Amino acid sequence: MTETHPETTEVPHAAEASAGGHPFAAAPQEYDAILLASFGGPEGQDDVIPFLRNVTRGRGIPDERLEEVAHHYRHFGGVSPINAHNKQLREVLEKELRSQGIDLPVYWGNRNWGPYLEDAVKEAAANGHTRLLAVATSAYSSYSSCRQYREDFARVLLDTGLAGTVLIDKIGQYFDAAGFVQPFTEGVAEALSEFSAAGFAPEEIRVLFSTHSIPTADAERSGPRDQDFGDGGAYAAQHQAVGAAIMEQLAAESAAQPGTEWQVVYQSRSGPPTQPWLEPDVCDRIAELPAEGVKAVAVVPLGFLSDHMEVLWDLDNEAMEAAEEAGLRAVRTPTPGVHPAFVTTVVDLIKERMQAVPADQRPRLTELGPWYDVCRPGCCENVRLGFRPAAAGLAP
Structure with missing residues (x-):
């Protein structure tokens, strides 16, 4: 993907080589620390409702409605696995960098x-580390998976006086970077091998690539506004492209x-039920498969980096129950987690940015990549909130 932008923007x-607004870093640049940015999760039963209040801040959702989601966390002792994963990811990432x-x-x-994030940025600054390159634990383009992180970076810098x-x-969205995709590919290959060994014919098998649904209006605004990605915007297009790349490789x-x-x-x-969100729902789709002659289904958590709550509850619990009710043999394949190929790819992405590797020399698995170092104007607007100040991208 190529694009130009005036030098004066x-x-x-941003660091100097990104401050001009070019889609990709204009020159090599130094950083003195990596900022691993993630969603976060509760560490015990008493944390669950305060955590959900943070997630839904500004929406006026009462605690009784939050309890409808809280039971997912309470089922696991109020502890989200995402923090333990990030501790591990931080450790192996530092090791790979060294x-x-x-x-x-x-x-x-x-x-x-x-x-x-406020504490992490203040700690870095106190240690004399003031040039940070952030790696978010979300690979795709949308408000919640990219722009909201960028808004939080700007908010933190302003609120802390830094x-x-x-x-x-x-670093740009890495949905089609080889090391992110490889663990999914391996998981699908293993599931298909298992189904074949059990005697299922190819037409009796279905692969469902599952990702987090988002409001349709936000999905349509994902990615740069001056590019047409079709229904569902860049968010849907990126998942579709990665799914196709996986199946083409396996074929x-x-x-x-x-x-x-x-x-x-x-x-x-x-x-709310009245608000259109991306469909079809994974459980609804599973329920329809027997009528299509399907007897085995591989559910692939394509939108998720690690086994956090949406994977453990919504897929391992609800989707597997839906498959059992439908009489289907079902497998949920792994997430990348700290797969060595993924960790190596993160370091490769860091080096691409530091060395200002030209876009045409950055290997990716789909025609949509490589994604931008600097987010483009009007990228990933939230319909409800509009555009708020954000780092790492051009203003709308």
Whole structure:
């Protein structure tokens, strides 16, 4: 993807090679720390409602409605696995950086629970680390998976008084980077092999690539506003492209036989019934499969980096129950987590940014990539909130 932008355009809170607004870093640049940015999750039963209040802040949702979601967390003792995953990811990322001769510490901060982004940025600044390159634990383009992180970076810098002292850039969305996709590909291959060994014909097998549903209006605004990605915007297009890349690779390797069908489905809807969200729902789709002659289904958590609550509850619990009720043999494949290929890819993405590798020399698995170092004007608007100040991108 190529795009030009006037030299005079400035990107708030950015390092010099990104401040001009070019889609990709204009020159090599140094950073002195990595900022691992994530969603966060409760660490016990008493944390659950305060955490959900943070997640839904500004929407006026009463606690009794939050309890409808809280029982997912309470089922697991009030503890989300996402924090434990991020601790592990931070550790292996620092180790991989050192193994490649990159002496950068990794600070970790969350949007909705401790350790908060504010604490991570203040800690970095106190240690003299003021040029931060952020890695968000969300691979796709949408408000909640990209722009909201960028807004939080700007908010944190302003609220802490560190704007002008600390710079924060962000690596581009990595949905089609090889090491992110590889664990999904391996999982689908293993599931198909298991189904084949059990005697299922290709036409009796379905692969469902599942990701978090979002409001249709927000999905349509995902990605740059001057590009047409079709229904569902960049968010849906990116998932569709990655699913196709996985199945094409497996077909080329004869791991997926002709006749094996697949599609992208959605999960974890949380909006009011009157508000359109991306569909079809994964459980609804599973219920329809027997009538289509399907006897086995592989559910692939394509939109998720790790086994956090939406995977453990919505897929391992609800989707597997739906498959059992439908009389289907079902497998939920792994997320990338701390798969070595993914960790290596994150370091590769960091090096691409530091070295200002030209876009045409950044290998990706789909025609949509590589995604931008600097988010484009009007990217990933939230319909309800509009555009708020954000780092790592051009103003609308």
